Amino acid sequence: MTFRLTCPVCGARDVYEFRYGGQERGPRPEQAQLSSDEHFRWTQFRMTRPEPQEEWWYHTGGCGVWFTTWRNPATNREEPPHEVERG
Amino acid sequence: MTTPSLHRQSPVVFDATPTKLEPQDGWNVARSYPQDSTLDSPRLIDLSHRPRWDYQDSCLDEKSPFGLHVPPRPGEVAIASGLIISRMNRTQVSIGSIGFGAPPDTPPDVGYTDTTDSHCWLAILGKNTPTVMECVSSLDLFFPERITPFLTQGPVLHVPCQVVTMETDCILISFSRGYGQTFVDALLHSASDTGVQVGGEQMFTDWVAEKYGAT
Ligand SMILES: [Zn+2]
Numbered sequence: 001m002t003f004r005l006t007c008p009v010c011g012a013r014d015v016y017e018f019r020y021g022g023q024e025r026g027p028r029p030e031q032a033q034l035s036s037d038e039h040f041r042w043t044q045f046r047m048t049r050p051e052p053q054e055e056w057w058y059h060t061g062g063c064g065v066w067f068t069t070w071r072n073p074a075t076n077r078e079e080p081p082h083e084v085e086r087g
Numbered sequence: 088m089t090t091p092s093l094h095r096q097s098p099v100v101f102d103a104t105p106t107k108l109e110p111q112d113g114w115n116v117a118r119s120y121p122q123d124s125t126l127d128s129p130r131l132i133d134l135s136h137r138p139r140w141d142y143q144d145s146c147l148d149e150k151s152p153f154g155l156h157v158p159p160r161p162g163e164v165a166i167a168s169g170l171i172i173s174r175m176n177r178t179q180v181s182i183g184s185i186g187f188g189a190p191p192d193t194p195p196d197v198g199y200t201d202t203t204d205s206h207c208w209l210a211i212l213g214k215n216t217p218t219v220m221e222c223v224s225s226l227d228l229f230f231p232e233r234i235t236p237f238l239t240q241g242p243v244l245h246v247p248c249q250v251v252t253m254e255t256d257c258i259l260i261s262f263s264r265g266y267g268q269t270f271v272d273a274l275l276h277s278a279s280d281t282g283v284q285v286g287g288e289q290m291f292t293d294w295v296a297e298k299y300g301a302t
Contacts, residue, residue, distance in 0.1 A: 009161045010239070
């Protein structure tokens with residue numbers, strides 16, 4: 001299995017040059033009124049839908065930059081987000 | 088008991104006996120090897136004794152390290168005053184000495200890091216240079232639409248490297264010092280069909296002089 005990712009510094013490169021950094025999940029929620037369930041969902045819960053998702057990647061074999069990109073896990077292609085984003 | 092003299096040591100040792108070995112700033116530099124008289128096959132040349140720096144600043148475009156103009160975009164490279172300056176990303180450049188004169192001292196600005204001792208720096212020289220690089224990397228180092236010299240950051244022999252394509256017949260490679268010896272052993276083995284062999288530093292300085300003048 002292989003595919004390419006687009007580093008903002010280096011351009012399109014083989015995925016084996018990158019390290020996966022997980023889904024982008026927004027800023028850490030405020031702790032003050034946070035329920036344990038909400039805390040659990042933010043720290044542990046991940047989407048597994050076959051549609052584009054925003055992800056963090058690290059160009060470990062190249063320029064050493066962290067960046068986000070949208071990838072469709074069903075096709076392993078970079079793909080812009082679908083129009084209606086889920087909250 | 089004798090006290091060893093202080094000296095610096097290149098991260099690589101070539102399995103060849105130089106015909107001219109000269110001390111320079113505490114390094115023993117192999118200027119030439121017996122087979123250097125003709126450039127009939129590609130050469131691997133050790134430049135690790137040549138001074139290198141990283142320079143970093145959040146407003147890099149407003150700075151001029153060593154008085155040099157900073158290339159505006161990542162991947163762009165400029166050569167002036169015997170120095171080569173490569174734009175790595177938004178905030179960093181790497182700078183190396185490729186000229187003949189004494190290199191400049193490291194300025195007191197906190198943005199400079201002297202990386203000479205932490206890196207291995209090599210040159211591949213000669214008309215089959217692209218064939219040598221194809222043996223050790225899948226990076227597109229000779230994309231015709233790019234203007235030389237240019238920087239590519241990526242794996243060579245699975246080692247994260249900065250690779251500067253000077254021309255079709257000259258590539259500069261730098262990477263962390265610890266990979267040095269296994270890197271050159273693997274390169275000489277992998278690309279042996281090209282006839283690649285080790286060369287002295289003089290071949291590189293002659294190439295620079297012909298290309299850029301006595302910079
Ligand atoms: Zn990159």
